[in-house]
Amino acid sequence: MKFVDEAYIDVAAGDGGAGCVSFRHEKYKEFGGPNGGDGGRGGHVFAVADPNLNTLVDFRYSRRHHARNGQHGMGSDMFGAAGDDITLKMPVGTIITDAETGEVLHELLKPGEIITIAKGGDGGFGNMRFKSAINRAPRQKTPGWPGEGRKLKLELKVLADVGLLGMPNAGKSTFITAVSNARPRIADYPFTTLHPNLGVVRVAPEQSFVVADLPGLIEGASEGAGLGHLFLRHLQRTRLLLHIVDIAPFDGADPVAQAKAIVGELKKYDAALYEKPRWLVLNKVDMVPADEREARVKDFVKRFKHKGPVFEISALTREGCESLIKAVYKHIKSQQVAEQPATYIDPRFSGDAAE
Incomplete structure:
Protein backbone atom coordinates (compact mmCIF):
# COMPACT_ATOMS: atom_id res chain seq x y z
CA MET A 1 0.00 0.00 0.00
CA LYS A 2 1.80 3.12 -1.23
CA PHE A 3 1.29 6.78 -0.47
CA VAL A 4 -1.50 8.26 -2.59
CA ASP A 5 -0.68 11.83 -1.76
CA GLU A 6 -0.78 13.76 -5.01
CA ALA A 7 -3.40 14.33 -7.68
CA TYR A 8 -4.02 16.71 -10.54
CA ILE A 9 -7.57 17.85 -11.30
CA ASP A 10 -9.37 20.32 -13.54
CA VAL A 11 -12.10 22.42 -11.97
CA ALA A 12 -14.45 24.75 -13.79
CA ALA A 13 -17.17 26.92 -12.34
CA GLY A 14 -20.37 27.41 -14.28
CA ASP A 15 -20.85 30.22 -16.79
CA GLY A 16 -23.46 32.86 -16.08
CA GLY A 17 -26.66 32.72 -18.08
CA ALA A 18 -27.37 35.32 -20.76
CA GLY A 19 -29.84 38.12 -20.25
CA CYS A 20 -33.13 38.11 -22.10
CA VAL A 21 -34.73 40.58 -24.54
CA SER A 22 -38.49 40.53 -24.01
CA PHE A 23 -41.46 42.91 -24.00
CA ARG A 24 -44.79 42.72 -22.23
CA HIS A 25 -47.63 41.50 -24.40
CA GLU A 26 -50.83 42.08 -22.45
CA LYS A 27 -54.30 42.88 -23.56
CA TYR A 28 -55.12 46.58 -23.64
CA LYS A 29 -51.43 47.48 -23.07
CA GLU A 30 -50.11 48.61 -26.41
CA PHE A 31 -46.69 49.61 -25.08
CA GLY A 32 -45.96 47.12 -22.30
CA GLY A 33 -42.29 47.90 -22.00
CA PRO A 34 -39.26 45.64 -21.56
CA ASN A 35 -39.45 42.70 -19.15
CA GLY A 36 -36.42 40.59 -20.01
CA GLY A 37 -34.77 39.22 -16.87
CA ASP A 38 -31.13 38.69 -16.01
CA GLY A 39 -29.33 35.38 -16.38
CA GLY A 40 -28.48 33.30 -13.33
CA ARG A 41 -24.94 33.03 -11.98
CA GLY A 42 -22.90 29.95 -12.67
CA GLY A 43 -22.27 27.39 -9.96
CA HIS A 44 -19.24 27.74 -7.68
CA VAL A 45 -16.75 24.99 -6.91
CA PHE A 46 -15.99 24.61 -3.19
CA ALA A 47 -13.47 22.50 -1.32
CA VAL A 48 -14.20 21.29 2.21
CA ALA A 49 -11.84 19.67 4.70
CA ASP A 50 -13.45 16.38 5.70
CA PRO A 51 -11.85 14.71 8.76
CA ASN A 52 -13.29 11.36 7.67
CA LEU A 53 -10.92 11.19 4.68
CA ASN A 54 -7.20 10.46 4.73
CA THR A 55 -6.35 9.91 1.07
CA LEU A 56 -6.62 11.64 -2.32
CA VAL A 57 -7.23 8.40 -4.17
CA ASP A 58 -10.71 9.44 -5.35
CA PHE A 59 -9.21 12.30 -7.35
CA ARG A 60 -6.95 9.89 -9.21
CA TYR A 61 -10.01 8.49 -11.01
CA SER A 62 -12.19 11.61 -11.13
CA ARG A 63 -10.16 14.46 -12.57
CA ARG A 64 -12.77 16.75 -14.12
CA HIS A 65 -15.17 18.69 -11.89
CA HIS A 66 -17.54 21.12 -13.61
CA ALA A 67 -20.30 23.11 -11.92
CA ARG A 68 -23.52 23.80 -13.81
CA ASN A 69 -24.11 26.93 -15.86
CA GLY A 70 -26.67 29.50 -14.82
CA GLN A 71 -29.98 29.56 -16.68
CA HIS A 72 -30.74 32.28 -19.19
CA GLY A 73 -33.06 35.11 -18.25
CA MET A 74 -36.69 34.94 -19.32
CA GLY A 75 -39.57 37.26 -20.04
CA SER A 76 -42.11 38.48 -17.48
CA ASP A 77 -39.27 39.85 -15.31
CA MET A 78 -38.02 36.33 -14.53
CA PHE A 79 -34.36 35.88 -13.71
CA GLY A 80 -32.56 32.67 -14.59
CA ALA A 81 -31.82 30.19 -11.81
CA ALA A 82 -28.30 29.98 -10.46
CA GLY A 83 -26.28 26.92 -11.43
CA ASP A 84 -25.83 24.20 -8.82
CA ASP A 85 -22.62 24.46 -6.79
CA ILE A 86 -20.37 21.45 -6.28
CA THR A 87 -18.33 20.70 -3.16
CA LEU A 88 -15.21 18.56 -3.29
CA LYS A 89 -14.39 16.71 -0.09
CA MET A 90 -10.68 16.66 0.69
CA PRO A 91 -8.68 15.34 3.64
CA VAL A 92 -7.54 17.73 6.32
CA GLY A 93 -4.00 18.81 5.43
CA THR A 94 -4.56 19.06 1.66
CA ILE A 95 -2.52 21.75 -0.07
CA ILE A 96 -4.20 23.23 -3.15
CA THR A 97 -1.78 24.65 -5.72
CA ASP A 98 -2.30 26.20 -9.15
CA ALA A 99 -0.69 23.59 -11.40
CA GLU A 100 0.22 26.15 -14.08
CA THR A 101 1.77 28.91 -11.94
CA GLY A 102 2.87 26.89 -8.91
CA GLU A 103 1.11 29.34 -6.57
CA VAL A 104 -0.21 27.81 -3.36
CA LEU A 105 -3.86 28.83 -3.23
CA HIS A 106 -4.89 27.37 0.09
CA GLU A 107 -4.14 24.77 2.71
CA LEU A 108 -7.01 22.98 4.44
CA LEU A 109 -5.93 22.75 8.07
CA LYS A 110 -9.16 22.67 10.11
CA PRO A 111 -11.97 20.08 9.92
CA GLY A 112 -14.99 21.63 8.25
CA GLU A 113 -13.01 24.47 6.65
CA ILE A 114 -14.55 25.42 3.33
CA ILE A 115 -13.12 27.59 0.56
CA THR A 116 -14.07 28.66 -2.94
CA ILE A 117 -11.61 27.31 -5.50
CA ALA A 118 -13.50 28.41 -8.64
CA LYS A 119 -16.07 31.19 -8.72
CA GLY A 120 -19.09 30.98 -10.99
CA GLY A 121 -19.64 33.67 -13.61
CA ASP A 122 -22.24 36.38 -13.04
CA GLY A 123 -25.39 36.36 -15.12
CA GLY A 124 -25.88 38.76 -18.00
CA PHE A 125 -28.29 41.69 -17.93
CA GLY A 126 -31.72 41.52 -19.55
CA ASN A 127 -33.20 44.42 -21.48
CA MET A 128 -35.22 45.61 -18.47
CA ARG A 129 -31.87 46.82 -17.08
CA PHE A 130 -31.40 49.23 -19.99
CA LYS A 131 -34.76 50.97 -19.73
CA SER A 132 -34.55 54.74 -19.35
CA ALA A 133 -36.52 57.85 -20.03
CA ILE A 134 -35.00 58.18 -23.47
CA ASN A 135 -34.76 54.46 -24.29
CA ARG A 136 -38.13 52.97 -23.47
CA ALA A 137 -37.81 49.92 -25.74
CA PRO A 138 -34.23 48.73 -25.31
CA ARG A 139 -33.14 45.70 -27.23
CA GLN A 140 -29.79 45.34 -25.52
CA LYS A 141 -28.75 42.43 -23.41
CA THR A 142 -25.41 41.08 -22.24
CA PRO A 143 -24.11 37.53 -22.24
CA GLY A 144 -23.21 35.84 -19.00
CA TRP A 145 -19.67 36.06 -17.66
CA PRO A 146 -17.59 32.88 -17.90
CA GLY A 147 -16.83 30.94 -14.73
CA GLU A 148 -13.30 30.42 -13.47
CA GLY A 149 -11.41 27.38 -14.66
CA ARG A 150 -8.21 26.05 -13.13
CA LYS A 151 -5.83 23.17 -13.25
CA LEU A 152 -5.02 22.26 -9.67
CA LYS A 153 -2.43 20.14 -7.96
CA LEU A 154 -3.57 18.53 -4.72
CA GLU A 155 -0.91 17.43 -2.26
CA LEU A 156 -1.48 15.69 1.04
CA LYS A 157 1.35 15.77 3.56
CA VAL A 158 -0.30 13.55 6.11
CA LEU A 159 -1.50 10.04 5.39
CA ALA A 160 -0.45 8.44 8.62
CA ASP A 161 -0.89 9.04 12.33
Whole structure:
Protein backbone atom coordinates (compact mmCIF):
# COMPACT_ATOMS: atom_id res chain seq x y z
CA MET A 1 0.00 0.00 0.00
CA LYS A 2 1.80 3.12 -1.23
CA PHE A 3 1.29 6.78 -0.47
CA VAL A 4 -1.50 8.26 -2.59
CA ASP A 5 -0.68 11.83 -1.76
CA GLU A 6 -0.78 13.76 -5.01
CA ALA A 7 -3.40 14.33 -7.68
CA TYR A 8 -4.02 16.71 -10.54
CA ILE A 9 -7.57 17.85 -11.30
CA ASP A 10 -9.37 20.32 -13.54
CA VAL A 11 -12.10 22.42 -11.97
CA ALA A 12 -14.45 24.75 -13.79
CA ALA A 13 -17.17 26.92 -12.34
CA GLY A 14 -20.37 27.41 -14.28
CA ASP A 15 -20.85 30.22 -16.79
CA GLY A 16 -23.46 32.86 -16.08
CA GLY A 17 -26.66 32.72 -18.08
CA ALA A 18 -27.37 35.32 -20.76
CA GLY A 19 -29.84 38.12 -20.25
CA CYS A 20 -33.13 38.11 -22.10
CA VAL A 21 -34.73 40.58 -24.54
CA SER A 22 -38.49 40.53 -24.01
CA PHE A 23 -41.46 42.91 -24.00
CA ARG A 24 -44.79 42.72 -22.23
CA HIS A 25 -47.63 41.50 -24.40
CA GLU A 26 -50.83 42.08 -22.45
CA LYS A 27 -54.30 42.88 -23.56
CA TYR A 28 -55.12 46.58 -23.64
CA LYS A 29 -51.43 47.48 -23.07
CA GLU A 30 -50.11 48.61 -26.41
CA PHE A 31 -46.69 49.61 -25.08
CA GLY A 32 -45.96 47.12 -22.30
CA GLY A 33 -42.29 47.90 -22.00
CA PRO A 34 -39.26 45.64 -21.56
CA ASN A 35 -39.45 42.70 -19.15
CA GLY A 36 -36.42 40.59 -20.01
CA GLY A 37 -34.77 39.22 -16.87
CA ASP A 38 -31.13 38.69 -16.01
CA GLY A 39 -29.33 35.38 -16.38
CA GLY A 40 -28.48 33.30 -13.33
CA ARG A 41 -24.94 33.03 -11.98
CA GLY A 42 -22.90 29.95 -12.67
CA GLY A 43 -22.27 27.39 -9.96
CA HIS A 44 -19.24 27.74 -7.68
CA VAL A 45 -16.75 24.99 -6.91
CA PHE A 46 -15.99 24.61 -3.19
CA ALA A 47 -13.47 22.50 -1.32
CA VAL A 48 -14.20 21.29 2.21
CA ALA A 49 -11.84 19.67 4.70
CA ASP A 50 -13.45 16.38 5.70
CA PRO A 51 -11.85 14.71 8.76
CA ASN A 52 -13.29 11.36 7.67
CA LEU A 53 -10.92 11.19 4.68
CA ASN A 54 -7.20 10.46 4.73
CA THR A 55 -6.35 9.91 1.07
CA LEU A 56 -6.62 11.64 -2.32
CA VAL A 57 -7.23 8.40 -4.17
CA ASP A 58 -10.71 9.44 -5.35
CA PHE A 59 -9.21 12.30 -7.35
CA ARG A 60 -6.95 9.89 -9.21
CA TYR A 61 -10.01 8.49 -11.01
CA SER A 62 -12.19 11.61 -11.13
CA ARG A 63 -10.16 14.46 -12.57
CA ARG A 64 -12.77 16.75 -14.12
CA HIS A 65 -15.17 18.69 -11.89
CA HIS A 66 -17.54 21.12 -13.61
CA ALA A 67 -20.30 23.11 -11.92
CA ARG A 68 -23.52 23.80 -13.81
CA ASN A 69 -24.11 26.93 -15.86
CA GLY A 70 -26.67 29.50 -14.82
CA GLN A 71 -29.98 29.56 -16.68
CA HIS A 72 -30.74 32.28 -19.19
CA GLY A 73 -33.06 35.11 -18.25
CA MET A 74 -36.69 34.94 -19.32
CA GLY A 75 -39.57 37.26 -20.04
CA SER A 76 -42.11 38.48 -17.48
CA ASP A 77 -39.27 39.85 -15.31
CA MET A 78 -38.02 36.33 -14.53
CA PHE A 79 -34.36 35.88 -13.71
CA GLY A 80 -32.56 32.67 -14.59
CA ALA A 81 -31.82 30.19 -11.81
CA ALA A 82 -28.30 29.98 -10.46
CA GLY A 83 -26.28 26.92 -11.43
CA ASP A 84 -25.83 24.20 -8.82
CA ASP A 85 -22.62 24.46 -6.79
CA ILE A 86 -20.37 21.45 -6.28
CA THR A 87 -18.33 20.70 -3.16
CA LEU A 88 -15.21 18.56 -3.29
CA LYS A 89 -14.39 16.71 -0.09
CA MET A 90 -10.68 16.66 0.69
CA PRO A 91 -8.68 15.34 3.64
CA VAL A 92 -7.54 17.73 6.32
CA GLY A 93 -4.00 18.81 5.43
CA THR A 94 -4.56 19.06 1.66
CA ILE A 95 -2.52 21.75 -0.07
CA ILE A 96 -4.20 23.23 -3.15
CA THR A 97 -1.78 24.65 -5.72
CA ASP A 98 -2.30 26.20 -9.15
CA ALA A 99 -0.69 23.59 -11.40
CA GLU A 100 0.22 26.15 -14.08
CA THR A 101 1.77 28.91 -11.94
CA GLY A 102 2.87 26.89 -8.91
CA GLU A 103 1.11 29.34 -6.57
CA VAL A 104 -0.21 27.81 -3.36
CA LEU A 105 -3.86 28.83 -3.23
CA HIS A 106 -4.89 27.37 0.09
CA GLU A 107 -4.14 24.77 2.71
CA LEU A 108 -7.01 22.98 4.44
CA LEU A 109 -5.93 22.75 8.07
CA LYS A 110 -9.16 22.67 10.11
CA PRO A 111 -11.97 20.08 9.92
CA GLY A 112 -14.99 21.63 8.25
CA GLU A 113 -13.01 24.47 6.65
CA ILE A 114 -14.55 25.42 3.33
CA ILE A 115 -13.12 27.59 0.56
CA THR A 116 -14.07 28.66 -2.94
CA ILE A 117 -11.61 27.31 -5.50
CA ALA A 118 -13.50 28.41 -8.64
CA LYS A 119 -16.07 31.19 -8.72
CA GLY A 120 -19.09 30.98 -10.99
CA GLY A 121 -19.64 33.67 -13.61
CA ASP A 122 -22.24 36.38 -13.04
CA GLY A 123 -25.39 36.36 -15.12
CA GLY A 124 -25.88 38.76 -18.00
CA PHE A 125 -28.29 41.69 -17.93
CA GLY A 126 -31.72 41.52 -19.55
CA ASN A 127 -33.20 44.42 -21.48
CA MET A 128 -35.22 45.61 -18.47
CA ARG A 129 -31.87 46.82 -17.08
CA PHE A 130 -31.40 49.23 -19.99
CA LYS A 131 -34.76 50.97 -19.73
CA SER A 132 -34.55 54.74 -19.35
CA ALA A 133 -36.52 57.85 -20.03
CA ILE A 134 -35.00 58.18 -23.47
CA ASN A 135 -34.76 54.46 -24.29
CA ARG A 136 -38.13 52.97 -23.47
CA ALA A 137 -37.81 49.92 -25.74
CA PRO A 138 -34.23 48.73 -25.31
CA ARG A 139 -33.14 45.70 -27.23
CA GLN A 140 -29.79 45.34 -25.52
CA LYS A 141 -28.75 42.43 -23.41
CA THR A 142 -25.41 41.08 -22.24
CA PRO A 143 -24.11 37.53 -22.24
CA GLY A 144 -23.21 35.84 -19.00
CA TRP A 145 -19.67 36.06 -17.66
CA PRO A 146 -17.59 32.88 -17.90
CA GLY A 147 -16.83 30.94 -14.73
CA GLU A 148 -13.30 30.42 -13.47
CA GLY A 149 -11.41 27.38 -14.66
CA ARG A 150 -8.21 26.05 -13.13
CA LYS A 151 -5.83 23.17 -13.25
CA LEU A 152 -5.02 22.26 -9.67
CA LYS A 153 -2.43 20.14 -7.96
CA LEU A 154 -3.57 18.53 -4.72
CA GLU A 155 -0.91 17.43 -2.26
CA LEU A 156 -1.48 15.69 1.04
CA LYS A 157 1.35 15.77 3.56
CA VAL A 158 -0.30 13.55 6.11
CA LEU A 159 -1.50 10.04 5.39
CA ALA A 160 -0.45 8.44 8.62
CA ASP A 161 -0.89 9.04 12.33
CA VAL A 162 2.51 7.58 13.14
CA GLY A 163 5.76 7.82 11.19
CA LEU A 164 8.74 5.49 11.59
CA LEU A 165 12.25 6.91 11.65
CA GLY A 166 15.46 4.97 11.59
CA MET A 167 18.58 3.88 9.79
CA PRO A 168 18.38 1.30 7.00
CA ASN A 169 18.11 -2.17 8.54
CA ALA A 170 16.84 -0.78 11.84
CA GLY A 171 13.84 -3.09 11.52
CA LYS A 172 11.13 -0.63 10.48
CA SER A 173 9.68 -2.87 7.78
CA THR A 174 9.71 -5.88 10.10
CA PHE A 175 7.94 -3.80 12.75
CA ILE A 176 5.19 -2.58 10.42
CA THR A 177 4.68 -6.16 9.24
CA ALA A 178 4.41 -7.37 12.83
CA VAL A 179 1.80 -4.83 13.94
CA SER A 180 -0.23 -4.07 10.80
CA ASN A 181 -1.63 -5.44 7.56
CA ALA A 182 1.21 -4.00 5.47
CA ARG A 183 3.57 -6.42 3.75
CA PRO A 184 6.63 -4.46 2.64
CA ARG A 185 9.65 -6.07 1.05
CA ILE A 186 12.15 -7.22 3.68
CA ALA A 187 15.75 -8.32 3.16
CA ASP A 188 19.04 -8.32 5.05
CA TYR A 189 20.62 -5.53 3.00
CA PRO A 190 20.18 -1.74 3.28
CA PHE A 191 17.59 0.23 1.31
CA THR A 192 15.10 -2.60 0.92
CA THR A 193 12.34 -0.03 1.29
CA LEU A 194 12.32 2.15 -1.81
CA HIS A 195 8.94 3.83 -1.32
CA PRO A 196 6.72 4.59 1.69
CA ASN A 197 4.43 1.85 2.95
CA LEU A 198 1.24 2.36 4.93
CA GLY A 199 -0.22 -0.09 7.40
CA VAL A 200 -3.41 -0.04 9.44
CA VAL A 201 -2.77 -1.14 13.02
CA ARG A 202 -5.82 -2.73 14.66
CA VAL A 203 -5.82 -2.27 18.42
CA ALA A 204 -9.43 -3.49 18.78
CA PRO A 205 -12.36 -4.08 16.37
CA GLU A 206 -13.15 -0.35 16.20
CA GLN A 207 -9.80 1.06 17.27
CA SER A 208 -7.05 1.59 14.74
CA PHE A 209 -4.42 4.01 13.48
CA VAL A 210 -2.24 4.31 10.38
CA VAL A 211 1.53 3.92 10.50
CA ALA A 212 3.98 4.87 7.74
CA ASP A 213 7.26 3.09 7.03
CA LEU A 214 9.63 5.37 5.13
CA PRO A 215 12.94 4.57 3.44
CA GLY A 216 15.74 4.68 6.00
CA LEU A 217 17.62 7.89 6.66
CA ILE A 218 21.38 8.12 6.49
CA GLU A 219 23.79 10.87 7.45
CA GLY A 220 23.55 13.68 4.92
CA ALA A 221 19.90 12.94 4.10
CA SER A 222 18.84 16.56 4.58
CA GLU A 223 21.24 17.47 1.74
CA GLY A 224 19.85 14.75 -0.52
CA ALA A 225 21.86 11.64 0.35
CA GLY A 226 19.90 8.40 0.18
CA LEU A 227 16.16 8.12 -0.38
CA GLY A 228 14.67 9.07 2.98
CA HIS A 229 14.85 12.84 2.38
CA LEU A 230 12.36 12.51 -0.49
CA PHE A 231 9.66 11.45 1.95
CA LEU A 232 10.44 13.47 5.09
CA ARG A 233 7.69 15.93 4.19
CA HIS A 234 5.13 13.17 4.74
CA LEU A 235 6.01 13.21 8.43
CA GLN A 236 5.30 16.89 8.95
CA ARG A 237 1.74 16.35 10.16
CA THR A 238 1.93 12.93 11.72
CA ARG A 239 0.95 13.03 15.36
CA LEU A 240 3.83 10.90 16.60
CA LEU A 241 7.25 9.74 15.43
CA LEU A 242 8.68 6.39 16.47
CA HIS A 243 12.46 6.41 16.29
CA ILE A 244 13.39 2.77 15.79
CA VAL A 245 16.98 1.92 16.70
CA ASP A 246 18.84 -1.33 16.13
CA ILE A 247 20.35 -1.87 19.57
CA ALA A 248 22.54 -4.74 18.33
CA PRO A 249 23.95 -3.78 14.88
CA PHE A 250 25.46 -6.79 13.11
CA ASP A 251 28.39 -4.68 11.86
CA GLY A 252 29.38 -3.60 15.36
CA ALA A 253 28.51 0.07 14.80
CA ASP A 254 27.64 2.29 17.74
CA PRO A 255 23.80 2.51 17.90
CA VAL A 256 23.97 5.77 19.85
CA ALA A 257 26.00 7.46 17.11
CA GLN A 258 23.55 6.18 14.49
CA ALA A 259 20.56 7.43 16.47
CA LYS A 260 22.13 10.87 16.97
CA ALA A 261 22.82 11.10 13.23
CA ILE A 262 19.12 10.54 12.48
CA VAL A 263 18.05 13.19 14.98
CA GLY A 264 20.59 15.59 13.51
CA GLU A 265 19.24 15.11 9.98
CA LEU A 266 15.72 15.64 11.26
CA LYS A 267 16.68 18.94 12.88
CA LYS A 268 18.48 20.14 9.75
CA TYR A 269 15.50 19.33 7.55
CA ASP A 270 12.75 20.94 9.62
CA ALA A 271 12.94 22.37 13.15
CA ALA A 272 9.18 21.91 13.62
CA LEU A 273 9.50 18.25 12.69
CA TYR A 274 12.32 17.91 15.18
CA GLU A 275 10.05 19.27 17.95
CA LYS A 276 7.28 16.78 17.20
CA PRO A 277 6.61 14.10 19.86
CA ARG A 278 9.19 11.36 19.31
CA TRP A 279 9.35 8.06 21.16
CA LEU A 280 12.43 5.87 21.28
CA VAL A 281 11.92 2.23 20.26
CA LEU A 282 14.90 -0.04 20.88
CA ASN A 283 14.50 -2.93 18.46
CA LYS A 284 16.15 -6.36 18.21
CA VAL A 285 16.45 -6.84 21.97
CA ASP A 286 16.20 -10.59 21.27
CA MET A 287 19.73 -10.33 19.86
CA VAL A 288 21.09 -9.17 23.23
CA PRO A 289 21.80 -11.77 25.93
CA ALA A 290 19.19 -11.58 28.67
CA ASP A 291 21.72 -10.84 31.39
CA GLU A 292 23.12 -7.88 29.39
CA ARG A 293 19.89 -6.37 28.16
CA GLU A 294 19.07 -4.09 31.09
CA ALA A 295 22.59 -2.66 31.31
CA ARG A 296 22.80 -2.05 27.56
CA VAL A 297 19.45 -0.28 27.48
CA LYS A 298 20.39 1.95 30.42
CA ASP A 299 23.70 2.79 28.81
CA PHE A 300 22.02 3.68 25.53
CA VAL A 301 19.41 5.96 27.14
CA LYS A 302 22.07 7.68 29.25
CA ARG A 303 24.37 8.38 26.32
CA PHE A 304 21.59 9.29 23.92
CA LYS A 305 20.00 11.64 26.50
CA HIS A 306 16.46 10.86 25.40
CA LYS A 307 13.79 12.41 27.62
CA GLY A 308 10.64 10.85 26.14
CA PRO A 309 9.13 7.37 26.45
CA VAL A 310 11.41 4.41 25.74
CA PHE A 311 10.20 1.00 24.59
CA GLU A 312 12.11 -2.26 24.21
CA ILE A 313 10.81 -4.55 21.47
CA SER A 314 11.70 -7.32 19.10
CA ALA A 315 9.82 -6.84 15.85
CA LEU A 316 10.86 -10.33 14.76
CA THR A 317 9.42 -12.13 17.80
CA ARG A 318 6.80 -9.38 18.49
CA GLU A 319 8.03 -9.05 22.05
CA GLY A 320 6.87 -5.73 23.49
CA CYS A 321 4.92 -4.75 20.35
CA GLU A 322 1.47 -5.05 21.90
CA SER A 323 2.17 -2.69 24.78
CA LEU A 324 3.77 -0.23 22.37
CA ILE A 325 0.81 -0.05 19.98
CA LYS A 326 -1.65 0.35 22.86
CA ALA A 327 0.37 3.28 24.20
CA VAL A 328 0.56 4.79 20.70
CA TYR A 329 -3.21 4.48 20.19
CA LYS A 330 -3.91 6.13 23.55
CA HIS A 331 -1.61 9.04 22.64
CA ILE A 332 -3.19 9.51 19.19
CA LYS A 333 -6.70 9.34 20.54
CA SER A 334 -5.99 12.02 23.13
CA GLN A 335 -4.61 14.29 20.41
CA GLN A 336 -7.60 13.69 18.15
CA VAL A 337 -9.99 14.65 20.92
CA ALA A 338 -8.04 17.85 21.53
CA GLU A 339 -7.84 18.78 17.84
CA GLN A 340 -11.40 18.15 16.68
CA PRO A 341 -14.85 19.10 17.87
CA ALA A 342 -16.88 16.32 19.45
CA THR A 343 -19.21 16.16 16.45
CA TYR A 344 -18.25 16.95 12.88
CA ILE A 345 -20.92 18.91 11.00
CA ASP A 346 -20.68 19.25 7.26
CA PRO A 347 -20.59 23.06 6.69
CA ARG A 348 -22.79 22.69 3.62
CA PHE A 349 -25.68 21.76 5.90
CA SER A 350 -24.86 23.92 8.91
CA GLY A 351 -26.77 26.95 7.70
CA ASP A 352 -23.64 29.05 7.12
CA ALA A 353 -23.33 30.19 3.53
CA ALA A 354 -19.88 29.97 1.97
CA GLU A 355 -18.91 33.09 0.11
